[in-house]
Amino acid sequence: MTKRLPCTKMMNELIQNIYKLHTTPMGAERIKRNLALTESDPVTWCREKIMDKGAVTERKGKNWYIHIDACTITVNAGSYTIITAHREC
Numbered sequence: 001m002t003k004r005l006p007c008t009k010m011m012n013e014l015i016q017n018i019y020k021l022h023t024t025p026m027g028a029e030r031i032k033r034n035l036a037l038t039e040s041d042p043v044t045w046c047r048e049k050i051m052d053k054g055a056v057t058e059r060k061g062k063n064w065y066i067h068i069d070a071c072t073i074t075v076n077a078g079s080y081t082i083i084t085a086h087r088e089c
Contacts, residue, residue: 014050014057014064014066014075014077015050015051017080018047018050018051020080021043021046021047021050021075021080021082022043022080022081022082023042023043023046023081023082023083024081027081027082027083027084028042028043030084031045031046031082031084031085034084034085034086034087035071035085035086035087042082042085043082046073046082046085049066049068049069049071049073050066050068050073050075052068052069054068054069055067055068056068059077062076062077062078063075063076063077063083064076064077067088070087070088071085071086071087071088072085072086072088073085
């Protein structure tokens with residue numbers, strides 16, 4: 001079952017572990033390319049978006065999906081690895 005609610009227990013778990021958020025070098029390049037970011041640190045950009053009060057999070061299986069500002073950020077729920085981020089159509 002998918003829940004898509006702002007400020008849920010799931011979101012609180014993600015926020016409590018926000019310091020663990022990371023990505024791989026390839027992931028960082030993928031995020032920059034997909035979102036056309038000029039930021040030097042896409043992890044910081046993603047952290048700020050996840051912490052935004054307007055962010056909506058849902059958990060499907062092993063991943064969190066965070067929807068904010070017409071973007072979706074995908075985070076592995078076990079390792080807190082940012083897998084990808086992309087613009088919503």
